Amino acid sequence: MVFxxxxxxxxxxxIFYMLNNDLxxxxxxxxxxxxxxxxxxxQAGRILPQYRALRASLSGFKELVETPExxxxxxxxxxxxxxxxxxxxxxxxxxxxEAMGLPYEMIPGKGPLFxxxxxxxxxxxxxxxxxxxxxxxxxxxxxxxxxxxxxNNRVPLIGFAGAPFTIFCYMFEGQGSKTFSKAKKVIYQxxxxxxxxxxxxxxTTIAYLKKQVISGADLIQVFDSWAGVLTPDxxxxxxxxxxKRIANAISDVPVTLxxxxxxxxxxxxxxxxxxxxxxxxxxxxxxxxxxxxDNQVLQGNLDPCTLYADADTVRNRxxxxxxxxxxxxxxxxxxxxxxxxxxxxxxxFVDTVKSFSYCEVGSxx
Amino acid sequence: MVFxxxxxxxxxxxIFYMLNNDLxxxxxxxxxxxxxxxxxxxQAGRILPQYRALRASLSGFKELVETPExxxxxxxxxxxxxxxxxxxxxxxxxxxxEAMGLPYEMIPGKGPLFxxxxxxxxxxxxxxxxxxxxxxxxxxxxxxxxxxxxxNNRVPLIGFAGAPFTIFCYMFEGQGSKTFSKAKKVIYQxxxxxxxxxxxxxxTTIAYLKKQVISGADLIQVFDSWAGVLTPDxxxxxxxxxxKRIANAISDVPVTLxxxxxxxxxxxxxxxxxxxxxxxxxxxxxxxxxxxxDNQVLQGNLDPCTLYADADTVRNRxxxxxxxxxxxxxxxxxxxxxxxxxxxxxxxFVDTVKSFSYCEVGSxx
Numbered sequence: 001m002v003f004x005x006x007x008x009x010x011x012x013x014x015i016f017y018m019l020n021n022d023l024x025x026x027x028x029x030x031x032x033x034x035x036x037x038x039x040x041x042x043q044a045g046r047i048l049p050q051y052r053a054l055r056a057s058l059s060g061f062k063e064l065v066e067t068p069e070x071x072x073x074x075x076x077x078x079x080x081x082x083x084x085x086x087x088x089x090x091x092x093x094x095x096x097x098e099a100m101g102l103p104y105e106m107i108p109g110k111g112p113l114f115x116x117x118x119x120x121x122x123x124x125x126x127x128x129x130x131x132x133x134x135x136x137x138x139x140x141x142x143x144x145x146x147x148x149x150x151x152n153n154r155v156p157l158i159g160f161a162g163a164p165f166t167i168f169c170y171m172f173e174g175q176g177s178k179t180f181s182k183a184k185k186v187i188y189q190x191x192x193x194x195x196x197x198x199x200x201x202x203x204t205t206i207a208y209l210k211k212q213v214i215s216g217a218d219l220i221q222v223f224d225s226w227a228g229v230l231t232p233d234x235x236x237x238x239x240x241x242x243x244k245r246i247a248n249a250i251s252d253v254p255v256t257l258x259x260x261x262x263x264x265x266x267x268x269x270x271x272x273x274x275x276x277x278x279x280x281x282x283x284x285x286x287x288x289x290x291x292x293x294d295n296q297v298l299q300g301n302l303d304p305c306t307l308y309a310d311a312d313t314v315r316n317r318x319x320x321x322x323x324x325x326x327x328x329x330x331x332x333x334x335x336x337x338x339x340x341x342x343x344x345x346x347x348x349f350v351d352t353v354k355s356f357s358y359c360e361v362g363s364x365x
Numbered sequence: 366m367v368f369x370x371x372x373x374x375x376x377x378x379x380i381f382y383m384l385n386n387d388l389x390x391x392x393x394x395x396x397x398x399x400x401x402x403x404x405x406x407x408q409a410g411r412i413l414p415q416y417r418a419l420r421a422s423l424s425g426f427k428e429l430v431e432t433p434e435x436x437x438x439x440x441x442x443x444x445x446x447x448x449x450x451x452x453x454x455x456x457x458x459x460x461x462x463e464a465m466g467l468p469y470e471m472i473p474g475k476g477p478l479f480x481x482x483x484x485x486x487x488x489x490x491x492x493x494x495x496x497x498x499x500x501x502x503x504x505x506x507x508x509x510x511x512x513x514x515x516x517n518n519r520v521p522l523i524g525f526a527g528a529p530f531t532i533f534c535y536m537f538e539g540q541g542s543k544t545f546s547k548a549k550k551v552i553y554q555x556x557x558x559x560x561x562x563x564x565x566x567x568x569t570t571i572a573y574l575k576k577q578v579i580s581g582a583d584l585i586q587v588f589d590s591w592a593g594v595l596t597p598d599x600x601x602x603x604x605x606x607x608x609k610r611i612a613n614a615i616s617d618v619p620v621t622l623x624x625x626x627x628x629x630x631x632x633x634x635x636x637x638x639x640x641x642x643x644x645x646x647x648x649x650x651x652x653x654x655x656x657x658x659d660n661q662v663l664q665g666n667l668d669p670c671t672l673y674a675d676a677d678t679v680r681n682r683x684x685x686x687x688x689x690x691x692x693x694x695x696x697x698x699x700x701x702x703x704x705x706x707x708x709x710x711x712x713x714f715v716d717t718v719k720s721f722s723y724c725e726v727g728s729x730x
Contacts, residue, residue: 184668188671188674188678231646233649263628263629264647264649282596284596303549310554338544
């Protein structure tokens with residue numbers, strides 16, 4: 001086992017600690033390793049019986065997010081159960097609009113709902129922003145610190161936030177949508193207002209992510225979950241510049257950008273200061289390698305539905321994916337694992353990655 | 366004005382009739398014209414006050430679909446109001462699963478719902494298929510014949526069907542879905558069953574579309590609305606072969622394939638016998654031209670949300686799109702027009718296309 005010193009900045013003091021398993025961070029930083037690291041988006045969630053049991057005993061989703069001890073517990077559950085190479089803090093991207101003044105509710109079986117949305121420029125002017133908004137998310141920082149302590153250096157801890165455009169979508173739409181046409185209407189009708197709000201979200205997100213890093217996050221992932229509703233032009237204007245600013249602002253830890261659905265934007269994402277590019281399942285690994293080269297660190301991208309198949313199929317498809325990406329790859333699904341995915345199948349996926357070696361396939365790939 | 370003889374096969378007899386405006390068909394067949402033709406997906410619908418008035422007087426959506434006189438009336442409304450270059454028969458892709466034995470309901474504000482979905486192979490075996498299923502959709506053929514007569518050769522009439530994979534999605538999922546994971550589960554767990562059902566849907570769809578052509582459809586568009594949930598591998602296995610079969614089977618009129626979200630499949634779609642490829646708004650026109658060449662007939666692809674903008678913006682974006690596609694292009698949106706789109710804006714879009722000339726921009730493009 002390789003031990004690496006990882007600098008952890010705590011109240012402006014760097015504390016160097018040893019990670020027992022730093023494979024994920026080494027690959028994120030561009031190192032070539034014997035096998036890819038593996039984790040799953042939404043690994044801390046309903047696929048785990050221990051999560052479902054805990055969740056059933058609580059008043060709701062937000063109690064879990066806002067109670068550091070509980071968030072810590074569910075963050076570590078998949079590390080115990082699945083032996084993945086990274087933990088991701090249990091939280092939600094919607095804590096940012098809430099911190100800015102638009103509280104969210106989580107409706108069981110339906111998803112997020114904002115009782116209040118943005119309907120005027122005046123409302124945008126009155127939003128809480130930057131450090132002030134970030135300061136109200138103390139429960140996230142406490143959850144990170146506690147998880148960091150409880151993880152006891154077993155694996156790195158991922159912090160995250162929604163991308164400014166995705167948060168913007170929820171602030172106008174107030175809920176999920178197939179088209180996010182209310183949010184896109186603002187982009188087309190009042191681009192100056194859109195940029196004003198995106199700027200405020202970005203400043204807040206940067207302050208928030210910096211505090212996550214201070215609190216123990218070893219890598220930051222930014223989720224642009226709704227980037228795919230944008231045209232290439234609109235993506236370049238209303239999403240990419242803000243992703244760039246975030247990637248530039250986070251300098252102490254690696255950054256992963258995952259702009260789901262913005263398939264046309266890969267080369268531009270690779271030009272940002274980010275370390276890792278997340279990929280949805282509509283990308284063919286070999287095509288992405290042809291576009292971005294063998295050295296770009298990529299994360300993804302097995303179709304989550306693959307895990308409904310029998311163990312042999314899961315094993316074969318996973319190995320094909322690993323072979324097609326080659327080194328500089330973090331194994332994951334192309335989306336959060338679906339709640340009804342059989343746990344055994346998730347384990348086959350994880351174990352297949354962990355028993356894989358680039359050396360074995362070197363001659364045939 | 367140019368008049369062209371169009372062969373219309375009616376009970377195995379070709380009847381040649383004259384279309385006053387055949388621009389759409391000429392471009393679909395590969396002819397280079399002075400300007401692109403224009404129509405909008407969902408042009409017969411809630412953007413039109415006359416549609417909303419008629420709809421309010423009815424018991425529900427299905428009454429409109431199943432009453433040929435009413436379907437004819439709303440099909441012609443956008444030709445009267447917008448002066449578009451083609452009409453598309455008012456119907457729904459879900460008439461096919463209904464004809465096969467799974468009736469659908471249309472829940473206001475929610476979308477389609479199938480009280481019964483497919484849960485076993487036995488159910489697949491018992492589905493009504495092919496000509497027998499197609500025979501039960503007489504109201505569609507009557508609507509086409511009536512519309513053809515009432516249109517009085519003003520513009521061509523488009524017939525359509527859902528792609529087999531998209532219909533397959535609804536037959537397992539029973540409603541809309543972000544992931545269609547129930548349907549995709551079948552693909553991964555029981556590919557043989559998936560192919561058996563896709564084969565039955567394809568046979569039924571071919572019989573249905575042939576009867577649409579006999580009844581007056583001048584072009585057939587196949588909508589693979591959910592192709593985008595598939596990986597490239599799965600698209601090539603579970604969608605493309607069935608689209609190919611349909612394109613091969615419809616030989617009397619041009620065929621448009623629109624596999625929304627399957628951005629990676631354009632070159633394969635171009636290799637089918639189809640005449641026109643429909644494009645969603647995430648494609649940059651110039652990139653598609655670079656991939657498929659200047660002679661491939663393309664349809665699309667303005668972001669529907671563009672029509673929320675002011676008239677100047679709509680005009681500029683539309684002209685940019687027309688210039689970037691160049692000839693061999695049918696102007697349309699990249700998706701059905703959203704119901705809350707201002708009618709004036711739709712008119713600006715249509716009028717901008719109609720006043721455009723490739724000659725004007727020839728020197729600058």
